Amino acid sequence: MTSFLFGAAGFVLAMAALGLVVILRRPAEVDHMMAAQLLGTAGVAILLLLAAATETPPIVDVALLLALFAAFAAVAFVRSAPDRESEVSKATSDG
Amino acid sequence: MTISSVFNIGLVVLILGIGASTIAAREAFAAVIAFVVYGLLLAIAWVRLSAVDVALTEAAIGGGMTGMLMLGAVARLRFAKGNDSPASLPARLAAGVLCAVIAAGLATAILVPPEVIPTLAPAVMDNLAQSGLGNPVAGVLFVYRALDTLLEKVVLLLALLGVWSLAPDSVWGGIPGLRVYAQPDRTLTFLAQLLPPVGIVVAIYMCWVGAKEPGGAFQGGTILAAMWLLVMIAGLQSVPSISQPWLRLLLVIGPMIFLAIGLAGFVLASAFLAYPSGYAKALIVAIEFALTLSIGVALGMLAAGPPERVQQP
Amino acid sequence: MNLAFDIFTVSAVSAGALFFLAGTVGLLRFPDSLTRLHALTKVDNLGLGLVVLGLLPQANGLFSALKLVSIWLLVQLSGAIITQLIAGAVRLRGPHG
């Protein structure tokens, strides 16, 4: 059972890695914003599988925090990439 | 080769790849996003090193808070291109060789472990029972190295003072220039109403469970800070001006209680920061709760940045 | 009984892993940001749900099982809202912004 759970965690990690490479290589910034989302689900799945595989229940808490902060990071991503017109007008108006 | 070491190797390769892309990325925005991903991945690495307490801290601070801080800076620096020219190719090569030498030196130190590996783990475990705690890391933080932990809170406050002192004189005591959404966004408002209650429960749980299992004031405080920032970013709560008395009280209450209990140790126990026997756990839990609040407010204000405008009357 | 639990775990976790595979294929193959977002969130959340379902029999005690389910609910809810936010950014900036 342990090695099956490890294998499943490794498989999900490989999928997440592939997804991350694809996302981070695309030129559009909106694609980059999906990275936190991807780790929010795949990272949680990996951690839950590891918690079961190593029989260490506190790892579930790490998964909980990862879910929470992935959402927080995603908000920060969207916030820091606003529409361009308002940014330009702001940059020229203050000073 | 067992399946768990295959997992470890895959994780290390991914971490190194993402780490390299934070350095190599052309755009600062892409680099910071890669850094957030890197922080979240590093939490998994800490789990593999059996350091769940560190994993919690890394997921919260390395992934969430540092990322949010840097993304705010990226948004501001986006149109302020400095006219720096990148280093020339020979300089890059020389730097690369030098860095490779340093990394190789560190790697050698890791590959050749000392004959007798120094450890304080048995000493910690022998004395942990006296403190009434079940989590050895919390034991180290609040019993054996309590002075470090206390001073670290002071460092947080000093850093905050440093950030605040960067404000121009005219806006001292004003409102931090945290970027908030100008027009209310209904989706974000919903998230900012949904997530904080969950986060506060998790923060209290972290703080409470920290005595027995991985968790504690740092992790709880970081969650509180993140939830507070989320509420402020969504515009549900205005950013407080830094001269608010309640804000300053919350900032110092944790270190003050810690210090007071530490000084009481002179009278009630034998030394500074010594806990009277039998009350150690209760006192530590009290300190942790106060610290959670103070850390939360300090981290939130650090992320919000120096004051930039004065309060409108 | 234990064997039945283990078979359940293996099948549910495998199905979950398959959904993660499908999500990544979608990320690779779909033509624009909005459809990729769709693949990422819907499919991966289902994958996580199946993994959680599969791990339920392995959890020791009702409390741990409840915690697993609530983590899934948290990811589900926050994921849905975050997707909405990113989609809003796509609409504002165009698919190549």
Add this chain to the structure above:
Amino acid sequence: MNAATLFGLCGATLVGFGLYGLVTNPEPLRKILAFNLLGSGVFLVFGVVSKRAAASGLGGDPVPQAMVITAIVVAFAATAMAIALVLRLLQETGRATLSSDDPGGPDTDRGNA
């Protein structure tokens, strides 16, 4: 190779990456980022020290772990301070650069006005 050594080598490589980025990248924000990468590499090496010293039924020595937790929080405080400095530099000079040459840029006297 056991897990501790593997992650130790990962930490050593990250220190190398971080140092390289710190030295070669001219943008201040990227330097801060690289410094954080360097720091996390050092923390990982510390984690290896902890993992190797596992005893008394623990997964690792709690003393280095406690120190790393402290270090992560302090590193965050330092990062916040550094970013505030860069933003203040931008406010004062209109540019965010560490190079001292080229004082006559088009918008150097913007901030003090």
